[in-house]
Amino acid sequence: MSIPTSTDVLIVGGGPAGALLGCLLARRGIEVLVVEKQQHLDRDFRGETLAAPSVVTLRKLGFGPALEQHGYLETRAVTMRMEGRQVLHVDYGRFGLDVLPIDIPQPALIGIFNEQSAGLPGYTYASGTGFTGLIEEDGVVRGAVLKRKDGERVTVRARLVVGADGRFSRVRKAAGITARITPMERDFLSFKLPRPAGWGNNAELVVEQGKHLVVLPTFPDFLRIGHNLPKRGLGELRKEGFDAFRAGIAAIDPRLEPLLTEHLRSWDDTGFLEIFTAEVDDWARDGLILIGDASHTCTPILGQGVNLAIQDTVCLAPVIARSLARGGAGSALPAAEFAEFVATRRKHKARVTRFQRLQEAALAMHTPLQTLLRRARFRTLDHLPLKYVVFGKVINAPHPVDAADLRTAGQESQAPLAA
Numbered sequence: 001m002s003i004p005t006s007t008d009v010l011i012v013g014g015g016p017a018g019a020l021l022g023c024l025l026a027r028r029g030i031e032v033l034v035v036e037k038q039q040h041l042d043r044d045f046r047g048e049t050l051a052a053p054s055v056v057t058l059r060k061l062g063f064g065p066a067l068e069q070h071g072y073l074e075t076r077a078v079t080m081r082m083e084g085r086q087v088l089h090v091d092y093g094r095f096g097l098d099v100l101p102i103d104i105p106q107p108a109l110i111g112i113f114n115e116q117s118a119g120l121p122g123y124t125y126a127s128g129t130g131f132t133g134l135i136e137e138d139g140v141v142r143g144a145v146l147k148r149k150d151g152e153r154v155t156v157r158a159r160l161v162v163g164a165d166g167r168f169s170r171v172r173k174a175a176g177i178t179a180r181i182t183p184m185e186r187d188f189l190s191f192k193l194p195r196p197a198g199w200g201n202n203a204e205l206v207v208e209q210g211k212h213l214v215v216l217p218t219f220p221d222f223l224r225i226g227h228n229l230p231k232r233g234l235g236e237l238r239k240e241g242f243d244a245f246r247a248g249i250a251a252i253d254p255r256l257e258p259l260l261t262e263h264l265r266s267w268d269d270t271g272f273l274e275i276f277t278a279e280v281d282d283w284a285r286d287g288l289i290l291i292g293d294a295s296h297t298c299t300p301i302l303g304q305g306v307n308l309a310i311q312d313t314v315c316l317a318p319v320i321a322r323s324l325a326r327g328g329a330g331s332a333l334p335a336a337e338f339a340e341f342v343a344t345r346r347k348h349k350a351r352v353t354r355f356q357r358l359q360e361a362a363l364a365m366h367t368p369l370q371t372l373l374r375r376a377r378f379r380t381l382d383h384l385p386l387k388y389v390v391f392g393k394v395i396n397a398p399h400p401v402d403a404a405d406l407r408t409a410g411q412e413s414q415a416p417l418a419a
């Protein structure tokens with residue numbers, strides 16, 4: 001398939017942020033090209049959790065029927081157990097949103113966005129097409145150079161290049177935007193196991209001294225397990241052997257032992273995630289903006305990555321539409337047009353990161369005194385209604401987007417309109 005050599009908006013990266021943005025812009029009748037370096041969407045160990053406000057927003061945008069048709073799993077609560085005792089329980093039904101967070105595999109979610117975009121006038125999706133560099137003129141970004149799977153290089157001019165290319169963003173680097181990378185004390189190894197009947201729908205954090213697991217029921221019938229390792233501890237873990245790894249997991253959560261023996265066969269069944277936060281001061285340059293993980297990378301605590309990517313996208317789409325409509329044909333969108341978007345989103349993401357760092361630090365505690373104090377702290381929080389305020393600010397922050405913009409974008413799912 002050939003790709004256009006000029007477009008209004010070039011989106012680099014077809015993850016949750018890029019795929020949704022492509023759809024929302026095309027619905028507004030904006031010419032958009034989404035390029036994704038992977039040939040296929042298969043990706044097993046990624047964020048699969050959609051927080052309740054994202055579910056509400058996606059329904060308003062008209063994605064509800066497709067989500068229902070695919071199916072998902074509702075998460076009822078998050079529970080924390082430390083050294084065998086429950087210390088915290090947060091009931092997601094108590095947030096008054098009338099909607100629960102859901103788990104849906106990331107390829108399915110992206111597939112829904114892509115299916116709804118396909119066929120919209122002005123929309124092009126190019127898989128197997130990687131970003132290699134920016135086109136700049138007098139300090140203004142005018143497009144990008146792409147490399148197709150067969151090695152062909154294509155130059156695409158655009159009024160806006162969106163870097164939605166994830167935590168190691170090449171667009172960010174090419175734009176000379178520096179990220180402050182803060183490594184967390186742990187990394188993460190994930191795997192999936194079949195979910196036994198009657199397991200329940202609570203997300204669980206199971207902590208044993210300095211080790212912990214997140215155990216997440218997920219769609220259709222799996223448990224997603226994340227195991228935290230000491231930073232750069234993967235080599236050491238592998239040296240000890242796979243049986244020792246499985247035994248270590250079972251020691252943290254003995255309920256998993258029979259599942260591990262039967263279903264977790266080799267390191268190939270696991271996925272590694274390096275945990276760090278990346279913060280960026282300037283998300284925009286003239287002709288360029290970053291969103292999702294490229295603009296701000298979180299840790300997996302409370303599964304906020306996809307939620308934040310969706311928030312960025314629904315807030316940004318109307319800003320781009322208005323800016324394109326205001327500017328002259330062919331002119332690059334000035335960074336100043338994105339200042340308010342960046343300030344609002346950066347503030348929320350910074351809050352999420354602060355909260356996650358506190359939790360990461362608590363989870364890294366391991367001496368007997370530290371773990372005793374940690375349990376006491378979470379048990380105290382558990383008895384306070386304040387816990388719903390604390391968690392709500394992170395997981396249930398309403399999407400700061402104009403209701404009329406959402407309504408318009410939702411209606412446009414039926415009939416595309418001009419910007």
Ligand SMILES: Cc1cc2nc3c(=O)[nH]c(=O)nc-3n(C[C@H](O)[C@H](O)[C@H](O)COP(=O)(O)OP(=O)(O)OC[C@H]3O[C@@H](n4cnc5c(N)ncnc54)[C@H](O)[C@@H]3O)c2cc1C
Nearest residue numbers: 013015016017037045046047130131165166292293303305
């Ligand atoms: C291995 C892994 C495991 C994760 N696990 C969890 C988890 O358990 N819980 C959680 O909440 N979050 C997790 N996350 C984070 C979560 O998946 C992200 O926060 C979320 O997907 C962000 O969406 P995004 O669209 O901004 O970026 P991404 O989902 O990273 O999408 C970026 C896309 O850009 C493409 N791309 C990259 N470079 C180029 C290029 N040069 N040219 C063209 N395309 C390019 C990539 O192939 C990818 O499809 C994980 C992320 C990774 C990478």
